[in-house]
Amino acid sequence: MRWTLWLPLMLFAGFVGLAGYQLTQPKDEFVESKMVGKPLPAFDLRPAALNRPGASLADFQDGKPKLLNIWASWCLPCIAEAPHLERLKEQGVEIVGVAIRDRPQDVARFLDQHGNPYARIGADDVSAIQLEIGSSGVPETFVIDGQGVIRHQHIGDVRASDVPMLMQKLEEAR
Amino acid sequence: MLAELGLAALWLCAALAVLQLVGGALAQRDGSGELAALVRPAAIVQGVLAMFAFLMLLWVFAITDLSVKLVATNSHSMKPLIFKLSGAWGNHEGSMLLWVTVMAMAGGLIALVEKRLPEKTMQATLAAQGFVALGFYAFLILSSNPFERLPLPAVEGQGLNPLLQDIGLAFHPPTLYFGYVGLSVAFSFAVGALLTRQVTPEFARVMRPWVLGAWVFLTLGITAGSYWAYYELGWGGWWFWDPVENASLMPWLAATALLHSASVLAARDALRTWTIMLGVVAFSMSMVGTFLVRSGILTSVHAFAVDPERGSFILMLLTLYIGGALAVFAVRAGSIAEGTRFKAWSREGALVFNNVMLSAILGIVLLGTLYPLLTEAFDVRVSVGPPYFNPVGAIFTIPMLLVMGVGPLLRWRGDSWERLKWPIITISAIIAVVGLLVLVFGDVTVLPLLGLAIAAGLAIAAFLPLRGRNLRRVPIATWGMVIAHFGIAVSLFGMASETAFTQEKLAAVSPGGSEQVGDWNIKLESVDPVAGPNWTALEARLFVSRGSEKPALVTPQARNFWAPPQQTTESALLTRWDGQFYAVLGDQAEDGRWQLRLWWKPFVTLIWYGGLLIALGGVFAIIGRVRSDLRRRAGEEDNEGNSPEWEQA
Numbered sequence: 001m002r003w004t005l006w007l008p009l010m011l012f013a014g015f016v017g018l019a020g021y022q023l024t025q026p027k028d029e030f031v032e033s034k035m036v037g038k039p040l041p042a043f044d045l046r047p048a049a050l051n052r053p054g055a056s057l058a059d060f061q062d063g064k065p066k067l068l069n070i071w072a073s074w075c076l077p078c079i080a081e082a083p084h085l086e087r088l089k090e091q092g093v094e095i096v097g098v099a100i101r102d103r104p105q106d107v108a109r110f111l112d113q114h115g116n117p118y119a120r121i122g123a124d125d126v127s128a129i130q131l132e133i134g135s136s137g138v139p140e141t142f143v144i145d146g147q148g149v150i151r152h153q154h155i156g157d158v159r160a161s162d163v164p165m166l167m168q169k170l171e172e173a174r
Numbered sequence: 175m176l177a178e179l180g181l182a183a184l185w186l187c188a189a190l191a192v193l194q195l196v197g198g199a200l201a202q203r204d205g206s207g208e209l210a211a212l213v214r215p216a217a218i219v220q221g222v223l224a225m226f227a228f229l230m231l232l233w234v235f236a237i238t239d240l241s242v243k244l245v246a247t248n249s250h251s252m253k254p255l256i257f258k259l260s261g262a263w264g265n266h267e268g269s270m271l272l273w274v275t276v277m278a279m280a281g282g283l284i285a286l287v288e289k290r291l292p293e294k295t296m297q298a299t300l301a302a303q304g305f306v307a308l309g310f311y312a313f314l315i316l317s318s319n320p321f322e323r324l325p326l327p328a329v330e331g332q333g334l335n336p337l338l339q340d341i342g343l344a345f346h347p348p349t350l351y352f353g354y355v356g357l358s359v360a361f362s363f364a365v366g367a368l369l370t371r372q373v374t375p376e377f378a379r380v381m382r383p384w385v386l387g388a389w390v391f392l393t394l395g396i397t398a399g400s401y402w403a404y405y406e407l408g409w410g411g412w413w414f415w416d417p418v419e420n421a422s423l424m425p426w427l428a429a430t431a432l433l434h435s436a437s438v439l440a441a442r443d444a445l446r447t448w449t450i451m452l453g454v455v456a457f458s459m460s461m462v463g464t465f466l467v468r469s470g471i472l473t474s475v476h477a478f479a480v481d482p483e484r485g486s487f488i489l490m491l492l493t494l495y496i497g498g499a500l501a502v503f504a505v506r507a508g509s510i511a512e513g514t515r516f517k518a519w520s521r522e523g524a525l526v527f528n529n530v531m532l533s534a535i536l537g538i539v540l541l542g543t544l545y546p547l548l549t550e551a552f553d554v555r556v557s558v559g560p561p562y563f564n565p566v567g568a569i570f571t572i573p574m575l576l577v578m579g580v581g582p583l584l585r586w587r588g589d590s591w592e593r594l595k596w597p598i599i600t601i602s603a604i605i606a607v608v609g610l611l612v613l614v615f616g617d618v619t620v621l622p623l624l625g626l627a628i629a630a631g632l633a634i635a636a637f638l639p640l641r642g643r644n645l646r647r648v649p650i651a652t653w654g655m656v657i658a659h660f661g662i663a664v665s666l667f668g669m670a671s672e673t674a675f676t677q678e679k680l681a682a683v684s685p686g687g688s689e690q691v692g693d694w695n696i697k698l699e700s701v702d703p704v705a706g707p708n709w710t711a712l713e714a715r716l717f718v719s720r721g722s723e724k725p726a727l728v729t730p731q732a733r734n735f736w737a738p739p740q741q742t743t744e745s746a747l748l749t750r751w752d753g754q755f756y757a758v759l760g761d762q763a764e765d766g767r768w769q770l771r772l773w774w775k776p777f778v779t780l781i782w783y784g785g786l787l788i789a790l791g792g793v794f795a796i797i798g799r800v801r802s803d804l805r806r807r808a809g810e811e812d813n814e815g816n817s818p819e820w821e822q823a
Contacts, residue, residue: 005507008451009500012458015544016493022471022547023485076734 033153035134040068040148043129045122048099049107055096055122063146065173067093067166069118070130072100073110075138081157082114088163089117093170097121100130100138141166145173177242177321180230183223184271184321187278188311190220191304194281198301201294202369213297214285220307221282228275231320235262241327244268244320250331260344266484267320269347274310276348276355280384281307284359290376291366299366305498306358309491317487342402349395350422354460356388357425360432364453365499368506373446378439379803381453383796385436388456389429390792396422397785408743408758410773412672412781415563417472420543421463424536428456431532434525442586444513444522447503448529454503458496459536465489472547517588524581531574538566568621575628575666578659579635597638605631618674625670632663651798658791665784671753671777682767692774693720694755701759701768709735711744714759714768718748730759730770754778 040057047054060066069085071078089095097118099107107121124130133142133150143152143166151173154162193216197209234242235258238251248268249261263272281303288296314320363381367373399422404412413419432452438445466472469485516522542558549556579601583594609627612618618626636659640648677692688697699715711733717725730746748755753776760769 002508006504008454009497009504012496012500015462016489016497018544018547018551019465019469019471019489021551023469023489 033134033150033155035142035150035153038150040144040150041129041132043122043132045098045124045129048097048102048121048123049104049111049116052097052116052118052121055098055120057148059096059120060144060148061146064094065143065145065151065170067095067170068133068142068144069095069097070100070135070138070140070142071097072102072138073106074102077157078110078139079114081139081159082117084158084160084163085117086115088158088166091167093167094119098124098129100124100127143169143173176230176233177239177323180227180234181315181319181321183227183230184311184315187220187223187227187274188308188315190216190223191308191311194220194304195301195308198297198299198304201297202301210293210297213300217278217285217300217303218282220304221279221285224275224278228271231262231268231271232259234321235259238331240329240331241323243322243324245331246324246328247332256341257344263347264344267314267318269351270310270314270318271320272348273351273355274307274314276351277303277307277310277358280355280359281362288380290380292370292372295366295370295372295377297366298369299362302362302365302369303359306362306495309494313487313491318484342398346395346398349391349398353388353391353395353425353429354457354464356384356391357429357457357460359384360388360453361457361495361499364450365502368450368499368502368510371506371510373439373450373510375440375443378436378449379799382433382436382440383799383803385429385433385456386792386796386799389426389433390789390796392422392426392429393785393789393792396426397782397789400785401782405745405747406742408745410676410678410745410756410758410771410775412669412778415542415559417543418467420539421467424463424539424543425456425459427532427536427539428452428459431529431536432456434532435529438522438525439513442514442516442522444516445526445529446510446513447507450507450510451503452529454496454499455536458492459540461488461492461496462540465492466543472543516586519584519591520588521581521584521586524577524584527577528574528581531570531577534570535567535574538570539563542566564621568624572624572628575632575662578662579632582639582655582659597635597641601631601635601638604634612674616674622670622674625666626674629663629667629670632666633660636660636663649798650801651795654791654794654796654798656791657794658788661784661787661789661791663784664780664787665782668777668780668782668784672775672781675776676778677774679770679772681770681772682763683770684765684767687767689770689772691755691772694772694774695719696757696770696772697725698768698770701762704731706733709733712759714757714770716746716757716770718755718757720750728755728757730757732759732761749779752776 040060042057044056045054060068067088071081085095095117097120099121102123102125104123107123111118122129134153135142135155137155139157141154141158142150143154145151152166152169154166158166193209194213197213197216200208201210201213231244234245235249236255238245238249238258240246240251244265244267245261248265249258253261262268281300284303285296285300291299360381363377363384367377396419399419400412403414403419404410432449432455435445435449435452439449465485465488468488471485542562545558546556580594580598583597585593605627608630609623612623612626616623636656639652639656679689679691681689683689683696683698685698685700688695690696695718697717699717701712701714704711704713711731713729713731716728716730718728719725726748728746728748731744733742733744735742743758746757748757753774756773756775758771760771762768
């Protein structure tokens, strides 16, 4: 018996073992953000809309977990996520918006048309805060705990299926 | 009623597959066995019934029978007939049925016409075929029934994704399946030959048309897929070493090696166990590829149809088929007599070299594709890309291409250096001169430089086997080889030229402004909104000209689909004989200027023309082989003596 003839079978068994092992592993489809566990930087943003206050670091340090939503009136997926943010708000979640490179009249029109789930909206005219917290696009949603530490980063629009996940992350941040 | 008939046919097919398996297996043990006589008829009837089941599925899709779940979820009464029909296989269940139908029809065909192999080997082959088919029938009947009824008929179908209503996509999956099924037939032949220890030249000749057919379909699939990615994704690239692309490349590499080693076996009765091994590996690669794509185990930019449950099922089938075949190989291969020996400097020697190199490349691609899977087990995430695949693959590709130029000129058994001195010097001289010219006149990195030089040498070398022969008496299969090898040169030239000479510009242009890329002058006339059936888009009107040529209009778009919401870039192409102009529209800057991404890609189209030539060569080879088979069967004197291979030049 030449043992080399068994080599292909052994290699194949290795592949099956590896594939089988990986298949049983829960697949996390999202790359874990490097920002998780980091505190928010100090910032103080002027109000982006007339009827809402601006946003600052202090707002996130009152002991209550919140959502930080990066959005813009010129962003189409933000329209798609608006109703789901509304549902989060209805469940008692406090959402702080940061409007990226926006104009007050555009922000006002957007909020008129698509609803206003925000407790506060700061204006980030040069994407300064956005870049500092590791967000590369709009929309993105961060779960911030009561001490102002980032607990979760959600990239892309919030969909109906993400609502329970975000509620759970907020619960965990308590 | 139609759906129930289809399901009944599937059950009967599964029963016949069991009969094939048991009858064929018993025949191995006690010589003939009472069921042995039923193996061939069972395969034929199974082919007919599978075809019937698939016709029933087409029928319920054609009449949009909304009480069938698959129709209700994948079709719509208002769809054009062609997309109603293609909807039948544009989903998981239907595509599985198509796959097994093609496989059953192939099994029926060999049962009907193949008379050259010993009967026992044929029965073992059909038993293996039945075994493979049985797995798919089990999957269809038990967990993916395409004929499942809804408790209440749907009012209207949920339609097919509008993005998939594309004639190219309608025929893309069948192309792949034909390729995979061809390899499954080769696999069955290999297992049959191994079980009965009948690894003969005759076996190689019987298997070869199936390998060639599979190879032609895979070549076309890869070529079309590459062009699709090139114009649709808007990145200007034609190969990304994405897992899905690798999944299609690996069976192709194995099939290429297999069809060359089968030629050695057919002509010279050498490389017996190696050919069997490749027959198993080629089919394994198509199954492994399907598994990687469907299970979602690897993150891919175009992972689709991902479902871990289906993944487990495919892995199970894979383990049974491939593990079984490799176990039989380990037990039996040692007892297969060694084939005829040959000298290193011979046609066989060159083909062995080709096989070793192709296998090495296959190993490299497989390792690169699976490596992230391996490291993830240790919680390290890596991504393997062009910096690995290109240089490491080139180490083996370049020697293989060089030998490809010379191999077809060599005689079987052994040859002399004297006889081939001049052709080899000529080819080397062309490569050296072209290389030097490119080095002097172009600013080019080493791989594209070598690519251009070798392509030029190969283009000439491909035709040298015809030298000094009466062209009208050259066998069709030899023409096939010449065309396919020339296609490799053409494709290689396109790849090297695109890599070396592409000119790219990322520009911000105001309407009315113009820009320059290479010799091309681009004027942006305007950017306007346009609307399609389910999208709106911004469309740029670019007037593009070169020298005194009349400006041509190209219109790249940035599209927004709304159901589902998705942004795509529609690149615009302008094709000339010496390359393509490629434009993509980007965002508008705050000052009103538009981002444009512009490329001039010299001779890029040769990549895909080369691919088509390779496939055409394969078609010629099939025609040549089948014709000489038919002639031999008709008892005619073969006008090439007793060796109908790519003979003695």
